[in-house]
Structures are given as C-alpha cells and as structure tokens.
Amino acid sequence: MTKNHELLYVAISLDIDPDANCAVEGRHDALSSPVRHGKIRVEACKRGLQKTLELLDAYDIDATLFYEARTAQMLVADGMDLPVLSERHEVSCHSLKHEDYLGKVSGVPMKEESLEETITKAKDILENIFKRDVKGFRAPYTRINQAVVRVIERLGFQYDSSETVALGTEWKGNPFPLEKFDSDILELALPSFLDSKGKKMSSYLWAIFEGQRGSGEYVDAVLWARDIAKNGLFVFSIHPWHLYVDCQGNPFNREQVQKNRDNLEYILSHLKQMHGIQMLRQDTYMENWARSHRADSDAQISLS
Numbered sequence: 001m002t003k004n005h006e007l008l009y010v011a012i013s014l015d016i017d018p019d020a021n022c023a024v025e026g027r028h029d030a031l032s033s034p035v036r037h038g039k040i041r042v043e044a045c046k047r048g049l050q051k052t053l054e055l056l057d058a059y060d061i062d063a064t065l066f067y068e069a070r071t072a073q074m075l076v077a078d079g080m081d082l083p084v085l086s087e088r089h090e091v092s093c094h095s096l097k098h099e100d101y102l103g104k105v106s107g108v109p110m111k112e113e114s115l116e117e118t119i120t121k122a123k124d125i126l127e128n129i130f131k132r133d134v135k136g137f138r139a140p141y142t143r144i145n146q147a148v149v150r151v152i153e154r155l156g157f158q159y160d161s162s163e164t165v166a167l168g169t170e171w172k173g174n175p176f177p178l179e180k181f182d183s184d185i186l187e188l189a190l191p192s193f194l195d196s197k198g199k200k201m202s203s204y205l206w207a208i209f210e211g212q213r214g215s216g217e218y219v220d221a222v223l224w225a226r227d228i229a230k231n232g233l234f235v236f237s238i239h240p241w242h243l244y245v246d247c248q249g250n251p252f253n254r255e256q257v258q259k260n261r262d263n264l265e266y267i268l269s270h271l272k273q274m275h276g277i278q279m280l281r282q283d284t285y286m287e288n289w290a291r292s293h294r295a296d297s298d299a300q301i302s303l304s
C-alpha cells in the first residue's frame with residue numbers, strides 16, 4: 001500500500017446473524033421477526049450464506065465474515081462445515097446473541113460487566129469453532145458506546161467496524177482510532193455517501209433487497225469513491241438472510257430471490273473487474289495500513 005499505488009480498497013463484509021432479526025423490548029438478545037413467535041431462525045441465513053460464499057468463490061474474492069456466535073453454533077449444528085466454508089475469509093465477531101448493547105429498543109442498556117461476559121463468550125465460541133484468532137468486531141445494529149469499546153479493547157480485538165462515517169473531504173476511508181470513546185482501537189468505518197439525487201445512502205445492501213435501490217447505485221458509489229478516497233477502504237455489508245426473506249421475515253418468491261442473487265452478482269462482478277480498486281479482507285487492509293504507517297513514522301524519525 002505505497003502512496004504511488006493510488007488504489008481504492010474495497011472489502012465485502014457479511015453480518016451473519018438470525019433471519020430478519022429484531023431487538024425486543026425488555027430483553028437483551030434479538031429474535032427473528034415476527035418477534036411474537038419468540039423464535040430464532042437461521043434457515044434463510046444458511047441458504048443466503050451458502051449462495052454468497054459460492055459467489056465470492058466464483059469471483060475469487062476474500063471477504064470478512066462477522067459471525068454472531070449463536071448463529072455460527074446453530075449453522076454448525078445444522079451440518080454446515082463453517083471452518084471449511086470460511087477458510088479463505090476473515091472470521092470476525094458480531095456479538096453473542098445480537099444484543100441491543102445500548103438498550104435503544106430493549107430499554108435495558110447493558111452494563112460493562114455483562115457486555116464483557118457476552119462478548120468474551122462470543123469470541124471464545126468463534127475461536128473454538130474456527131480454531132483461529134478473531135480480531136475484528138462489529139456491534140449488532142452497529143451501535144457502540146464507550147463501555148463496548150473498552151470491553152473489545154480489553155479482550156484484544158484489533159479493530160471495530162461499527163461506525164458509519166460520511167466519505168468525502170473530511171474522511172477518505174482510512175482507519176482512525178476511536179478517540180471519541182477515549183480509545184486507541186482502530187475503526188474501519190462503514191461509508192455513507194450521496195446518490196445521484198443527493199440523498200444519503202449507506203454501503204449496507206439491504207436497500208436493494210427491500211426494493212429501494214438498484215445495484216448500479218452501489219457500483220457508481222465505488223467509482224466516485226475511487227477518485228476521492230485513494231488508499232482508503234470502502235466496506236460493503238450484506239446480511240446473507242436478506243437474499244431469501246425480507247426485514248419482516250416474509251419469504252421472497254422465487255423470482256425475487258433470483259433478482260436478489262443477480263443484483264449481488266452484478267455488484268461483485270463489476271467490482272472485480274473495475275480498474276483502480278483492489279478487493280481484500282478488512283484484516284489484510286488493516287495490517288497493510290499499519291505496516292505503511294510504521295514505515296512512514298520510521299522514515300520521519302530518521303529524517304529528523
């Protein structure tokens with residue numbers, strides 16, 4: 001990642017969590033919609049994950065997989081060989097049971113002690129299943145506060161990827177320490193940007209599956225970012241279940257499922273052949289960035 005490369009780096013991340021999950025009043029963990037059934041379902045997640053991993057393989061793309069630990073356990077119990085399927089990808093943590101840490105919907109914010117308990121358990125479960133170190137963290141609903149950040153730093157995570165930041169003149173996609181939470185842990189933020197009508201959009205692909213946006217808009221966003229965020233990272237995010245069920249948990253019909261897969265494939269294939277960008281895992285980007293940063297400061301020291 002030397003300065004003369006002038007590439008935009010693009011990461012595909014997956015939030016692998018229960019189908020159409022939803023925070024629930026009065027409890028920390030999430031349930032699948034409709035929550036009145038009191039159930040956790042991962043059938044759509046399983047099918048969507050299989051399909052997405054197939055597409056990533058077909059286009060030779062290494063991605064970052066943020067696993068909710070409970071979902072990973074359920075998928076393994078259902079016969080999925082997650083360690084083999086995830087082999088080329090980064091394995092990161094997306095909580096234990098998709099807890100509403102800040103209590104925004106549950107009404108019961110979690111104390112630092114229980115945050116530490118559940119995140120420790122999540123990390124242990126994932127490291128046990130995948131037999132490797134888990135370095136990245138993304139909070140459920142992408143909501144973090146100082147207590148969450150303190151806990152993940154204490155547990156040895158190397159980066160967080162929960163914040164959303166407007167890509168542009170102020171921020172060009174580079175990692176930054178979470179100073180606003182009084183922490184040195186690095187943030188690999190998700191970008192927000194404007195569509196052709198000047199309306200704000202995010203790099204979460206949910207709006208495609210809910211029929212609110214077209215896949216071309218995301219390809220256009222990367223073309224724009226390529227010019228203004230050189231050496232920066234553009235992180236996409238996908239919920240695998242969303243290929244098969246909508247946010248309310250209603251199954252898509254066969255035609256819609258095909259459309260969803262085609263849209264995802266359209267984006268991946270366009271990114272893969274785009275000039276001036278390189279696709280990589282978030283941990284790879286972070287390691288390269290840290291290395292070039294160290295080289296920069298060493299050069300400065302030897303000059304002074």
Ligand SMILES: [Zn+2]
Binds near residue numbers: 015017094140141
């Ligand atoms: Zn999630």
